[in-house]
Amino acid sequence: MTTHASSIPSFDHDELIQSHPVPTLLIDSGGVVLFVNAAAEQLCNVSRSAMVGRVIYDVIQMDRSYRQRMNDAATSALFAHRAEITLGGRKSVFVDMQMVPYGQSGHRILALIPSQSDTELMGGAIGRSSRAAGAAASMLAHEIKNPLAGIKGAAQLLARKTGAGGERFTTLICAEVDRIATLIDQMEHFSRGQPILCGPINLYQPIHQAMETARARQFPGVRFAEDFDPSLPLVHGNHDAMVQILLNLVTNGCEALAGRDDGVVRIATAYRHGLSIDNGDGRGRIALPIEVSVSDNGPGVPRDIRGDLFDPFVTTKREGRGLGLALVAKLARDMGGTVQHMRDGDWTRFRVHLPVAQAKGRG
Structure with a gap:
């Protein structure tokens, strides 16, 4: 050798x-x-x-x-x-x-x-294009707010002429108009990198509003189920952001069940001991014990996109834009929480984990 x-x-x-x-x-x-x-x-x-x-x-x-x-x-x-x-x-x-x-x-x-930010990594061109997109988004937000104000005004006039049964829906219309207007304001803040305002909230208030809106859309063949822990403490979060998260997840579940007559969308809350995350900001691990989950017994997410599910423009819908779950992930992250997807037997589950609101007088 x-x-x-x-x-x-x-x-x-x-x-x-x-x-x-x-x-x-x-x-x-x-x-x-x-x-x-x-x-x-x-x-x-x-x-x-x-x-x-x-x-x-x-x-x-x-x-x-x-x-x-x-x-x-x-x-x-x-x-x-x-x-x-x-x-x-x-x-x-x-x-x-x-x-x-x-x-x-x-x-x-x-x-x-x-x-490095995406702008720094990609150079000045993406910075210029993002500024242009931000300006276009501001103009679009202005154009959306005008008809929203008209819709709310019409609903308020209609409420004066309708009975108690109709008043429930006009109240919902007004609440949804206000939420969408607030969401537009928040999205403008997002484009400037400003955080959303968080504080102690009762989780069941945004859950109730999201479920009322979903039921009003009358998805055929879909039954809603609830499994709530009534002893949950106040959550550190934002009411409108939570409504948007839950409405996106519930709507996705309902749309995944289209054409079936045995579809179930289940929303549940629980207190999970031991769940925490390290955001890398020097504070160590932050406890995220509050869990709200939205599940459906539909066909589930294709395996080839499960790893990219929360990325922008990833979607299984023919007419979808792939922004809903990306927004869900961003809103959860901005509240200091996380969102996870999993396939559990015949169920597709999305679980949002959030921190408990700090007691007054504590840092």
């Missing part, structure tokens, strides 16, 4: 890390900076000589929970998405922070990957 000398050149690991485009630092078990590559110097706007020998959180300002974990020799790994840090006394930036062990002496490699 003939052996050949390897043609693969040997690498200087220090030189390789030094030239790596990802900002990278080497810290010891106590968080002292031992090595900084050129990309980290550029990101921090601080020279290598000014960083080496200092404790990492004296160089990079970050949340106390991150400082404690980096200063703890027992913490060898750390992963945080969109962690907010301050570099070199400048304004705060968001990074994906990854810390992994290196060698046997307790040293750790810390990588700071800047979290």
Whole structure:
């Protein structure tokens, strides 16, 4: 057997890390900076000589929970998405922070990957197009609000001439007009990156409004079932956002049952102990014990799109636009919660998990 000398050149690991485009630092078990590559110097706007020998959180300002974990020799790994840090006394930036062990002496490699927006990743062209789309959306919102005001006025006039049975529907029309107008305002805020206003809400109020609206549409062959936990505490959320989430999910379930005479859409609430999420903002895991689920016994979502179900423009409907579930996911996320899809036997389930409202006087 003939052996050949390897043609693969040997690498200087220090030189390789030094030239790596990802900002990278080497810290010891106590968080002292031992090595900084050129990309980290550029990101921090601080020279290598000014960083080496200092404790990492004296160089990079970050949340106390991150400082404690980096200063703890027992913490060898750390992963945080969109962690907010301050570099070199400048304004705060968001990074994906990854810390992994290196060698046997307790040293750790810390990588700071800047979290870029879609506009930054795609360049200025998408920024210009998004601004144009935002302006078009504002004009469209203005044009929608005008007829909405007319619809509400007509419903209020009709309410004066109708009996008690009709008054129920005119009241619903007015409530839906108000909700849609508020939703338009919120969508304009979304385009500017502003968060929705959240506070303590009774979950059953938006559930009742969404179910009333769905029943008024009279989906043939569909029966509604309810399974509620009456002891749920107040939820941290937004009433109109919850109505939109529930109405989208209930409507999707009803439309999935089209043509059947044994369809069931079931809405349920429950308190789930142990559910939590880490948003990567330094606060650690946030409990999400409040669950509201919408289920249907329809055919379910095709397997090939289940992983992309909450992405924009993904849809199984011939006339659909694929924006409903993307909006559901965004609204849930903006309230600090999550939404999940699962296939459970003959049932398709969408589960929204939300935090409990904080008691007054607590941070």
